[in-house]
Amino acid sequence: MHKKITSLKDRMADGPTFGMNIYSTACMPIEVAGNWGLDFVFIDAEHTALGVDKDLEKLILAAHYAAIHSLVRVRGTLEWDIRKALEMGAAGVIVPQVHNAGQMREIIRCSKFPPLGRRGGDSSVRSANYAGPGFDWAHYTQEENARSVIVPMAESYEFFDNIDEILDVEGIDAVHFGPADYSLSRQLPVDYRLGNPEVQTRLALLIEKCHKRSIQVMVPCFPADTETARRLLDMGCDMLLMGSDLSWLNQAGQHIAAIQKTFQGAQHTCV
Template sequence: MPSTTLRERLRDGETVVGTFQLLDSPMAAEMAGEAGLDFTVLDQEHGPLSAETTVAMCAAAQRAGAAPIVRVRTNSEAEIQRALDIGAAGVEIPQIETAGDAAAAVDHARFDPLGSRGLSPYVRASGYTGGPEYTERQNERVTVVVHIEGERGVENLDDIAAVDGIDVLFLGPYDLSQSVGLPGQVDDPRVTDLMDEVCDRAADHDAVVGTYADDPEMARRWIDAGAQYVAVGVDGALLTRAFADVGDAVRE
């Protein structure tokens, strides 16, 4: 397991690479770490993952050295608290459009005095026993990633970036493409220009930018634009393509 947290690595200027996971499999989460990925996003928003499957996936990813980040379904106190209590290294919160949305996400994810996250000292995140340093340690270690997924979020980017406690401004290219009337066309200049604009404006705030990429080429394009936190591919798609490649190679 890395000696520094994902949050510390981002603050030190590192570029970290991960993936998204929709398969409800601890072994798949473990594979992400064994493969050398820095993090894996356990996607409760678009996948079938429950708290029960997610806790096992968190443990498997951590054992193998990948930081488990839970993408919650909504920007709600209960969703964020549960994801962090079961031991996630961070949360991704979808559809952040205003500074108020961003401030609420931070409030849900941080303990007093930085927020109002509900406190039980007897959860997996605390090692089940709590202790006097638990809340301070969580406030220092938890990574808060907010999704900028629509034109309104882009318009309000400067206000969102100014919210204290946000670690990553994550650009969702597919939702952005839909917000400009081009669903799925993530390579269209109207989408990529919008994303480039966010990267430039985020740099003015010294804010960390993250995004999703379908493949390594797309990932390198956004790293060159300034992204530090890049999730490449989705486990189901990667596995399906790998199976197809094997079958095609044998048939040839």
């Protein structure tokens, strides 16, 4: 049975939120995340086999069924991807590799209806309830502008070169800090633990500038444990990504492989 949930923006306003990355094309991890009461899933259509198509729609519907919010990382600043993900019913979009204010303005143009943007509209979509009972264009466009969560990614030195101009674009709800791609852009060692002083400084700057504008900050929590989560929340981070379906599978695989090695070694000793 479909369960009603408040909007992701309402949940964000209540305090820290917790989610996980989804790299598979399976519904199961999304439904499991919903069963355990996570706030959102981060469905990746940038680095995976997913497109913004019927396969993505299946995952968004799984999130609806499990009463968990879905944020879709699209392939880039692409009008078709952004608009369609929202029309399919995603709570919002995460847009990678945002480097300047021009890109940010284009993201808002594609994702918001007038007067905020120029998003194209059609009533034959899930976000419009398929023009069902009581449909009204003015109400629909207003509600969509209020509902959709827009999250650019800060994952390059160019973002920080232009940080004030980017964050001054109206319509940003959160910024996702990507430590791996930021490190790659600066030719630094990749460390999801945020151990590099430059990476730490950039995250602190992002938090400061975002919070001045009532924008939240999303970060990966690695390792996904209480101590790391507390440290990130104390820094001022608002939305924590507590691992992924892939990372938890790898952790289970590593555990099983260690047991396997123990018993295979014992067998070899007995021969």
